[in-house]
Amino acid sequence: MKTLDLAARARRWYGAAILLLALGSLSATGADVPASAAVPPQPNVVLFVSDDHGLDAGCYGHPVVRTPHLDRLAAEGVRFDLAFCTTASCSPSRSVLLSGLHNHATGQYGLAHAYHHFSSYSSLRTLPVILAEHGYRTARVGKFHVMPAEAYAFQTVLPTAQGSRNPVRMAEACREFLADRRTPFFLYFCVSDPHRAGVTLTHKPGRPGSFGNHQAYPGVSEITYDPGQVSVPPWLPDTPESRAELAEYYQAVSRVDQGVGRLVQILREAGQYENTLFIYLSDNGTAMPGAKTTLYEPGIRLPLIVRPPGPATGGRVSRAMVSWVDITPTILDYAGVREVLAPPYVAGEPGDGGRARPAEAPRVPYKFHGRSFRPVLEAEPAEGWDEVFASHTFHEVTMYYPMRALRTRRYKLILNLAHPLPFPFASDLYKSATWQRARQSGDEALYGRRRIAEFLHRPRYELYDLQTDPDEVVNLAGRPEHQALFQQLAARLKEHQERTGDPWLLKYQYE
Numbered sequence: 001m002k003t004l005d006l007a008a009r010a011r012r013w014y015g016a017a018i019l020l021l022a023l024g025s026l027s028a029t030g031a032d033v034p035a036s037a038a039v040p041p042q043p044n045v046v047l048f049v050s051d052d053h054g055l056d057a058g059c060y061g062h063p064v065v066r067t068p069h070l071d072r073l074a075a076e077g078v079r080f081d082l083a084f085c086t087t088a089s090c091s092p093s094r095s096v097l098l099s100g101l102h103n104h105a106t107g108q109y110g111l112a113h114a115y116h117h118f119s120s121y122s123s124l125r126t127l128p129v130i131l132a133e134h135g136y137r138t139a140r141v142g143k144f145h146v147m148p149a150e151a152y153a154f155q156t157v158l159p160t161a162q163g164s165r166n167p168v169r170m171a172e173a174c175r176e177f178l179a180d181r182r183t184p185f186f187l188y189f190c191v192s193d194p195h196r197a198g199v200t201l202t203h204k205p206g207r208p209g210s211f212g213n214h215q216a217y218p219g220v221s222e223i224t225y226d227p228g229q230v231s232v233p234p235w236l237p238d239t240p241e242s243r244a245e246l247a248e249y250y251q252a253v254s255r256v257d258q259g260v261g262r263l264v265q266i267l268r269e270a271g272q273y274e275n276t277l278f279i280y281l282s283d284n285g286t287a288m289p290g291a292k293t294t295l296y297e298p299g300i301r302l303p304l305i306v307r308p309p310g311p312a313t314g315g316r317v318s319r320a321m322v323s324w325v326d327i328t329p330t331i332l333d334y335a336g337v338r339e340v341l342a343p344p345y346v347a348g349e350p351g352d353g354g355r356a357r358p359a360e361a362p363r364v365p366y367k368f369h370g371r372s373f374r375p376v377l378e379a380e381p382a383e384g385w386d387e388v389f390a391s392h393t394f395h396e397v398t399m400y401y402p403m404r405a406l407r408t409r410r411y412k413l414i415l416n417l418a419h420p421l422p423f424p425f426a427s428d429l430y431k432s433a434t435w436q437r438a439r440q441s442g443d444e445a446l447y448g449r450r451r452i453a454e455f456l457h458r459p460r461y462e463l464y465d466l467q468t469d470p471d472e473v474v475n476l477a478g479r480p481e482h483q484a485l486f487q488q489l490a491a492r493l494k495e496h497q498e499r500t501g502d503p504w505l506l507k508y509q510y511e
Contacts, residue, residue, distance in 0.1 A: 069261030077307030088299035100328035100368035110394030167259020168219035194252030320385035325370030
């Protein structure tokens with residue numbers, strides 16, 4: 001028993017060592033939680049996270065899907081047009097949202113549930129824990145999907161009668177928690193829509209079930225869509241199967257929208273809405289091949305709608321480039337948290353296990369990979385918000401395909417660290433009717449605007465000019481006329497990996 005305890009302690013020290021190596025190597029610029037000129041009383045915070053929702057909403061210009069409540073939220077706050085997750089996979093992305101660190105520093109490399117069994121470092125300093133230490137009541141409802149639970153500890157877990165696919169019932173389950181006005185609250189509200197559900201290889205076009213539309217949800221007025229009227233994006237094939245699945249996806253999106261509406265209504269009734277920072281976003285892109293699990297635009301460019309506390313601003317569209325590593329620092333900025341201290345460990349080199357810090361030694365300041373975009377919410381910045389980074393390693397445990405990316409306003413560079421491997425598929429995406437129809441056409445056929453062979457077999461580097469090639473089809477990485485740009489972006493990407501303590505830096509030495 002003693003041996004097991006020592007082994008477990010060593011693993012914890014090792015996790016802390018890697019984490020603090022990543023944190024300690026950050027530059028001070030933009031990494032700390034900044035002080036604001038005028039700090040209001042601590043506002044309430046709602047972080048509403050949908051599951052696999054791309055830029056498909058009326059407020060983002062979608063011509064078909066109906067999202068009146070999201071549209072109203074955008075009209076009252078700030079809609080970001082260039083917001084990005086850092087990894088297009090559920091658990092890793094959520095670890096980023098709740099930590100302010102890229103997932104290569106959280107340890108949540110892939111999905112937490114079932115046999116995938118990925119888990120974050122127990123030494124993480126996460127958003128719910130920090131807020132609880134600063135006087136907030138914290139609660140979560142719906143999908144959780146990160147491990148270990150103690151690292152992401154919430155004081156209250158709110159039960160729901162119909163799981164996380166009925167956002168209206170979920171909102172009602174929060175009513176009592178939201179009505180308590182004695183202390184500020186943080187509510188982490190996570191639906192499972194519009195994630196796929198119930199997909200099988202025998203799925204047929206129009207068959208209900210693939211996006212949770214196989215049952216009724218009390219309190220939800222289901223909105224259905226005609227497959228013939230959907231808007232097929234250029235990265236998907238225009239087939240009957242694709243259209244049928246998009247129609248079902250839209251239906252699930254409209255269900256999410258009704259959850260937003262009911263939650264806002266309950267906040268208003270409790271007299272809490274005006275003093276609440278309300279953030280709506282998605283963990284990653286649409287559950288279709290070509291989006292989710294990739295670092296292409298449909299996988300990582302996502303909705304972000306923020307309604308700051310106080311009177312409605314009348315609606316504004318921001319072109320600042322922000323990412324999910326910025327969410328935790330932003331919320332902490334509004335909460336008035338000026339400094340976060342790290343656990344009492346000394347960071348060592350990766351692999352040496354680290355050393356326990358003496359109990360009397362002072363804790364060290366904790367650094368985030370992101371920064372607060374609160375100034376962006378108050379005024380559009382002239383500069384300084386012009387690039388984001390992405391870091392993806394796994395989805396399911398069988399899907400090893402580490403990718404790192406730098407995205408500027410015009411260009412995107414993707415580094416495929418395991419490029420000799422074929423690109424792996426998430427089980428739900430592989431089984432989708434859309435992909436099953438496409439694969440019958442052969443590798444030389446087009447999937448959207450990319451050949452299936454090019455989707456499955458990728459080079460080490462991909463460089464795209466998003467201004468002239470928004471669908472990311474023409475790879476410029478090997479072209480002589482783009483070598484200066486390529487070398488510049490590749491150096492910046494590697495520097496980011498160094499600054500954030502990316503363990504996959506070893507790939508530069510050994511491969």
